[in-house]
Every structure is written in structure tokens, then in C-alpha cells.
Amino acid sequence: MTVLNGEDEVVELCSDLIRIDSTNAGDNAGPGERAAAEYVAEKLAEVGLEPKILESDRGRANVIARIAGEDSSRDALLLHGHLDVVPFNPGDWTHHPLSGEIADGCVWGRGAVDMKNMDAMMLAVVRQRLSEGRRPPRDVVLAFTADEEAGGTYGAQWLSDKHPDLFEGCTEAISEVGGFSVSIDDARRLYLIQAAEKGIAWMRLTAKGRAGHGSMLNSENAITELAEAVGRIGRYEWPVRLTQTVTTFLTEISKTLELELDLDDAEATVAKLGPLARMIGATLRNTANPTMLEGGYKANVIPQSATAHVDGRFLPGYEEEFFETIDELLGPNVSREFVYHDIAIETGFDGALVRAMTDALLAEDPGALAVPYTLSGGTDLKAFSRLGMRGFGFSPLKLPAGLDFSGMFHGVDERVPVDSLRFGVRVLDRFLDGS
Template sequence: MAELETRGELPDRNVPSSEKVRPGDAIADAGSRIDAELDVVEVCSRLIRFDTTNRGDGDAEGEREAAEYVASLLSGLGIGSKIIESAPRRANVIARVPGTDPSLPALLVQGHLDVVPADAADWSVDPFSGEIRDGFLWGRGAVDMKDFCAMVLAALATGVRPRRDIVLAFVADEEDKGEYGAHWLAATHRDLFDGCAAAISESGAYTYHVPAADGRTVRLYPVATAERGTAHLRLTAKGRAGHGSRPNDENAVTRLVTALGKIAAHRWPVQLTPTVQAFLERTGEALGVPIDLSDVDGTIARLGPAGALVVPTVRNSTTPTMLDAGYKVNVIPTSAEAQVDVRVLPGTEPDLFAELDAMLGEGVTREFVAHQPPVQAPVDSPWFDAMADALRSQDPEAVVVPYCMGGGTDAKAFSPLGIDCYGFAPLWLPEGFPYRAMAHGVDERVPVEGLRFGTRVLRHFLENC
């Protein structure tokens, strides 16, 4: 582990948008003066040009260079920071912005600098160009989540004077297991987050245009107040080896596929968490759609496009995804393995695993490959109210509702520290923009005006929360 107090200058912003910043490139274009404000679009474009591809299993690049750039921007704003490496070049940037009222609990603002791979052959532009075209900023990480990182930096550059301390964490490795980033920091540097009561990060507070019953278009802004838990399971079936031509009632492959068949066919019951129930009730009220909690599937259908936001989060899910068995077609093996992707709602883990175990049958066992429990933060809280106020400061007609994420974020690292984690990365989106297809997708892009909107919302929130 390496730790460095950064004192860098602000890099020159007049860099061609087509210039990709590659690992090892020196950040030698530092200026001696900081402008009154940072251009959020230029900052985001520059972040995209750092190729911070994370291929998983420790294979990543560019995180150190991106971290140095972020730290230099913070230094130019008069904010001291530390770059902390969990392993060589796996860099995390940590800073604390003092508030005017030290008696208030602190806020954690956390985002990740790594991105998933992008195959340039599939894209309309170089995925690491940070190109601006047709009112959009294109590139891998544009919405997941270098946009948020850029908006936070730009908001701070406007001269925000927060009431409470703000802890900033720009981390590595979110796109894999977080073991070089958020989870490592939470386990080994717990003191960095002392006093933090709440956190904001990705996957919430974006514009979602939905039709109301009376023909109006309502602008929903879903703020994530919960996440399903992630449990990746390895199932192992043991049996008796033998010749493929002979009967064998201890066939490991048969035992495994029987268990997988039950798991795949099982339809988990509707289980409404506080977040999902609040989403249904508040969204139904805004759209003029009747809500019947005794018929959740029917209610979701009546909500139309808005219902798609909760389809994955009214039930648990268990999805077989990998199989590995045998070495020759005429040989029954002694063992067979499979992996199952399990997503579990807050408050339901014990019942889910008890029922899953009952489906395994004789000779089949399970173990965790990865296990991150669900996350749940209060819906009715001053934090949520402050987020809603900040959104309405820029869009007075915003309808702000809570929702539960079907996947997961680094909130799973910080929630066990007693921090209420929210998905609040405000972004204005034009009607019809396929935002949910952007993260990890081809031609990932974000509207330029959306970045500027989000910066203004974040400034309001950081000053008033």
C-alpha cells in the first residue's frame, strides 16, 4: 500500500478532445492558476480519455493516472487529498472538505474511476476519445460513472460552502469486486469515513419521462434508496463415476441438472420492501394510476414504462449462468459444478437461502463465490428531502421517488459502516434517450446539458444538505 499527499496543479484544459490519455502519460500540462469554475464537460471528457479499463481478476489499467488528475484538480481548488494504493497502480483518491458546522454528521460522496472494457470495433467513435458530437459527450464511462465524478468536481469548483464535512472518495475496482477499491478502503481505512452518516453515488436522480393517465408527461427522478444483494453461488454435485452406457442413480450430472431445473423454474413470490412500496404509491399518485398492493403485477402493468423500474425488484431472483461437468462423453464424472446468480431483496436473505437449500437435493452442496448483502436506506429522511429539494431547484416540476436497484454498487462496501447510501447522481436526460442501455453498452454517451444540470443540482445539495 502506498499513500501520497497530493499537491498538484490544475492541468491545462486546452487539450484536443481526440487525445486519449494512456497509462504512463505524464500529466505535464499543469497550469499555475485555477479558473473560477471548471467546465464539467471538459473535465468529464478528460476523465474519459484516461483508459481505466478493468477486466477483472486484478487486470486493470489507468487508475493511477486518472487518480492523479483528480487529485491535481482538487489541489487547484485548495482541497488537500491523498492517493492511496491498495496494490501497485490501483489508486484511490480521498479528501475531506470541512463544513461550516462541525457538529453535523459528514456526507460521503463516492464514485469510481474504472470502467468496463469497450471494443472499439463496435463503436461509432473511439470509446476513449471523449468526443463531443450532436450535443452528447461520447465514451466509455460517460454514464458509468465519470459523469458523476466530473459533476462533483465542477460543483466544488463553484465555491460550494457546505454546512457539514464532505468526504470525497474516487475509487478503483468497482467494476470487479471492489477488493482494490471501496471494499478494501472500508476494511483497512475505516477511519477515513469517521462521522459519515450518509453517502451519495451512482444510479439515481436522472430524468425519466413517463406518460400520465391524463395525457401529460411526468418527469420522474428515481433516487436509489436500496439495492438488492448479490450472492454468486457455486453448486457442486457429487456422485459415483461410471460408464455412460450403464444405469447410475448416483450420477453427479443428473443431480446437478435436477437441482438447476428446480431453481430455474421457481417463481419467487412478490415481496414489497419499503422502497418499492413507496415507489409504487408515489409514482401511481403522480401518474394518476390506481395502486393495488394486493395485485402488484397488475399495478406494474398499469404504470406502463415507469413499471419497468421495479420489475426486477419486487421478487428475488436465482439465475443459473455457468456449467462445468465431465471430460468424456462415455464417462459419468464423480462431480459436476454450476454457478447461480442470486439477487436478494433487503430483509429476505434467510428465507431465500432456506428455500434454495431445499431445492438442491441429495449430493448437491452450495458455497459463496461472492456475497454482498442488500442495502437499504430510509426513504423518509432529511437526506432524501434535501435531494428532492435540490432536483426541484433546477426542475420545479420534478417528481422525486425512491427506487430499489436491481444490481449493485460500492454502496455495499460503505453500508456496513453504518452509512445510509443513496443513488443520487443527478442528470437531465432528453425524452426518448435510452439511458438504461448506456452503462456497459456500445456508444455510451451523456447529454452535455445533462452534465451542466447535474452540476447545478449537486451544488445546491452540497450547500444545503
């Protein structure tokens, strides 16, 4: 077998994956992930693995492969990445989002950040190691999933429910939205490793009233009831709740940046974090943002009902408080139902896996400081946690100072620096040796 170089391959792999349209609009009517899954499976088969492509529905394809480790009696490690991407408007982009173009030192396109970059790094590392005959210290399961961008119904959730045997022995996992750098100065960089995720509560609110003529008095106007409830929810100031992960993050970053930390006024510290403030600020409290409104069909008709949608996110340990508060804000005449509901998760920032991540980063960047943080969104880890896995967001990228990487998630002009991809391959290789 020809020995492969992961640093050389990763850019081409990333570009190839971006060029495959795997857009997921959440309606199960898009192109699906089949073409991307076949590409991944072919790349894994070329280095001797026997990947399985599993479809949960037509075109909704997942790829699973297991690499035998030097000691298969040890607990196994899961590396997982999703193959779907969110929709886009090509006219808004500098380079077409399906071009995978390499320009200005970056790979451009939808998925360059979320998360075909990590998919490519996983493939590049595995292909290099297997072409060199290097096995990991323990079994490694690779999962490339469908449907993460719509909650994982056809991907990680389905795999966990229908094929848990494929993850036998897996107790730990790594994947997206962590491990990327934020520059402190020329010599030091924070690497944010995701150790917790907020829970998700997408809710449909419904108010019912009495239909009637728009010119008449009506004390049971559904739109009025709904609008008042939406206003109460949208304006509510949720109290700060400091979780274990957030407290650790604030403590570490305050030491590093020599900031005065008052945990009774954590918002003051977060406000000093520049571009990080938006991302970290959302992890200090539960949130509930109204996102959609619908009611009525004619200007002179009072409708019988009206609906709204709210995107709710709750911190680990605060789900009960979240829903108690929401129900108080709704009032007696507005009901709620779930469009999508999933758990919050959190793990401690300690143990051998954390040391392996930290050591791998330091070996490639002596100015690295790894710190845990909470993700305000969600990932496939929620599904895999139900199989007993402890997981982290660790897609290592050393980024140029000033690049608003987090702002490119689901944004316009997604791009990842070529040098960052190569850095990620080196770090993941070291991480696997030490995991």
C-alpha cells in the same frame, strides 16, 4: 485563484476520464485505476485540497479528500464515485469506448453512464465552489474508489476495513444509480432516487457423482444432478415481497400516473410502466439466475463432478428466506459456495438530506417529482453502510424523453447528454448548499 465554471468544465472532465482506460475484468490483471486516480488527485490539488492516493494493490488506486465545512461540528457527508469500468468490445460501438467523443449532443464512451459522469460532476462542482471560496455547510469527504465493478475488494471494502478514520464523522452519503429523470409528459419528470439495494449472492454449485464410461448405466451422474438443480432454480417463481421502498415507489407513481394500484397484484401496476417495468420488476422479488455451466471433458466419459454459477439477488429483509429456498431447490446432492456475498440495504425516504435532494431538483426542474426506488444491483454504499452511513443514489441528470438510460449500464454505446451533465452540476451545487 482563477474562478472556474463547473458547467463549462464538466464535459471536458467527463471526456478526459473516459479516455483513461480503467477497465476492470474482475481478475486484478487490468490497467487498474492509478492513472484515473492521479488525474482526479491533480484536479483536486489545483483548487487547494490535499488528496490522498491509497493503493490496495499494484495499480488499484483510491482517492480521498476532505473539504472543511463552515460547521465542522456537524456530521459529515460522503460523496463517492468509482473510477473503474466494465470491459467492452470496441467493434460493437458507434464511437470507440475510450474516445470520450462529443457527438450528437452527448459524451460517448465506457463510463459515460457508469459512472465517470458523476465523477466529473463531483469534480466540477468542487472545483467551482473552492475557486469561488465557497465552503459547504458541513465537512464533505470525497472518495473516488477502485474495483466497484468487481465488488469493491480493492476499493470501498478495503477503505472501510483498513482506513475507516478517513471517513470520521460521515453519517450520510450520495453516489450513483439514482437521481436521473424519466419523462411522464412534456411538463413532468420522475427522478428515481435509490434508497435501497438488493443483496448479492454469486454462488458456485457443485454436484459430485461417480465417474465412468459413457456407454454404461450410471445412477450417480453429476451432470444430471446439477442440471436438474439448475433447472429447478432457473424456473422457480419467487413470490412477490413488497419492501418499504418498493411500496412507496408504487404508491407515488400510481398517484402521479393516475394508475389503479392493487398491492395484492403489484405486477399489474409495474407492467404499465413501459421501459421502467424491467428495472422495477426485478425489485418485487428475490431472483436467482443460472449464468454458467461446466462439466465433463470427453463425449464418452461421465465426469466425477460438474459446476454451475448462479447470480442471486435478495431483497432487504428477505435474505434468510432466499437461502432457505435455494437450499431446498438444490436438493441433497448439490452443494453451494459463495463466489461473492454482500448485504442488502434500505433507508427511509425522509429527513433533511432527502429534502435537500428534492429542493435542488425542483429549483432546476419545476416539473420534478422525486421518488425512491430499489436497485436490483449493488454499489459501494454497501461497504460504507458498515461504517454507519445512510446513503442514496443521487447522480442528478435531466434526460431527454425516450433515452433508455438504464439500458446503457454496462451496455453498448454508453453516452450521457451534455445538457444533462450541466444540469447535474447545478443540482449538486444547490444540494451541497442545502445539505
